Amino acid sequence: MSNYIVIFIDKQLAMPDMNNLADTILNFNGFYEEIAALLNNHRTRQPLSGAELRILYEIARGNHPNAGQLATATGTDPGYLTRIVRSLQQQGLIIRIPAPTDARSFTLGLTPDGEALLTTLHQESREDILRLIAPLSQQQQNQLGAAMNTIRRLLGKDQDSAGEGIIFRNNILPGDIGYLIHLHGDLYAREKEYNLEFEAYVCKTFYEFVASYSPAKDRLFLATEGGKIIACVAILGAGRLAQLRWFLVHPDYRGRGLGKKLLTDALAFCKEKQFQTVYLMTTSMQTSAIALYKQMGFRKTGEKLLQLWGQQLYEQRYDMDLM
Structure with missing residues (x-):
């Protein structure tokens, strides 16, 4: 009987969290609508409706070249879309281009006037946004951009935006090393159940790295x-x-090619510096990383069973010859 009581309590405890999240999203939506209205004030100075603007933007992106695809992508009733397309055509903003192999089919494109209108709207939007974020510090602006990218990534379906906002660098800034130690300690404790000895090990290796760091070789x-x-x-x-x-x-951020990108850059650096061999030490628990290492050309050259960081595991060495 007690088991059923525990399950019942767990579900009741989970419900308020979901309700709080729903309320947070609702409140954010109201706030977003206020901001969107503020940023869209300049659009009232031109005659297009919101629906017409959306279709115009979609045509400009070129992802949906014909009316059927455009209707599906935007969830617009085909009859209503036909009227919008006709209106945009009459205003000289878009053109219908017959397909070379079938005169009954056509693609949609912008006219020079349509391109000029979107350029003007885009510039006005940028100016409105710059005024909006001007009071924010650089750090706050970075936080804002990261938060918006996170929302798009978690709730959106546009995979093309997966890498937007990500910056790659190889210069070491104050705070980087401390944060990397924290990141390793936290993630490996949660995902692999490594104990504090692992974090101490990471601290030691980073200390040695910083003490002997030379951009010519590291x-x-x-x-x-x-x-x-x-x-x-x-x-x-x-x-x-x-x-x-x-x-x-x-x-x-996994599953988006970041790891492969970093490994590719790291190996390119090794070749640039004319290293003969590059090796790495890992454990048998890092199955995803090992698969990528092998894909990149590493081969396992050693293995031994050890008691490390609160776990019994196989420490493995992988090598790649570069010359």
């Missing part, structure tokens, strides 16, 4: 969004040998 590759590090990898050089270390991608 490089830290970072991916950031809104000023926050979301992925990393490093190359440490010693003679003709290089070690790849601290390869990590934050869970919220």
Whole structure:
């Protein structure tokens, strides 16, 4: 009987969290509508309706070249869409281009007047936004951009925006090393149940890296969004040998090619510096990373069973010959 009571309580505890999230989204939606109205004030100075503007923007993007695809993508009734297209045509903003193989089919495109109108609207929107964010500090502007990208990523369906706002750099800034230590300790504790010994190990290795760091042989590759590090990898050089270390991608950003991008850049650096071999140490628990290492050309050259960081695991070495 007690088991049923625990389950019932758990569900009741979960419900307020979902309700709070729904209320937060509703409140944000109201706030967003106020901001959108403020930013769209300039549109009242031209004759197009909101529906016409949306169709005009979609045609400009070129993702839906004909009326049927355009209706499906925008959820517009085909009959209503026909009237919008006709109106935009009469205003000289779009043209219908017959398909070369079938005169009954056509694609939609912008006229020079249509392009000029969208250019003007885009510039006015940018000016409105710049005035809106002018009072914010650079850090606050970065936070704002990161938050908006996160909302698009979590709720949107447009995969083309997956990489927007992500910046890659290899210069080390104050705070980077401390944050990377935190990121490793936190993620490996949650995902692999490593204990505090692992974080102490990461602290020690980063201390050694900073103490002997030389841009001529070492490089830290970072991916950031809104000023926050979301992925990393490093190359440490010693003679003709290089070690790849601290390869990590934050869970919220996995599956988007960031890891492969960083590894590709790291290996390009190794070749540029004419290292003969690059190697890495990992554990058998890092299955996803190991799959990527193999895909990039690494081969396993050693393995031993150890008791590390509160776990019994296989420590593995992977090598890649560059010459």
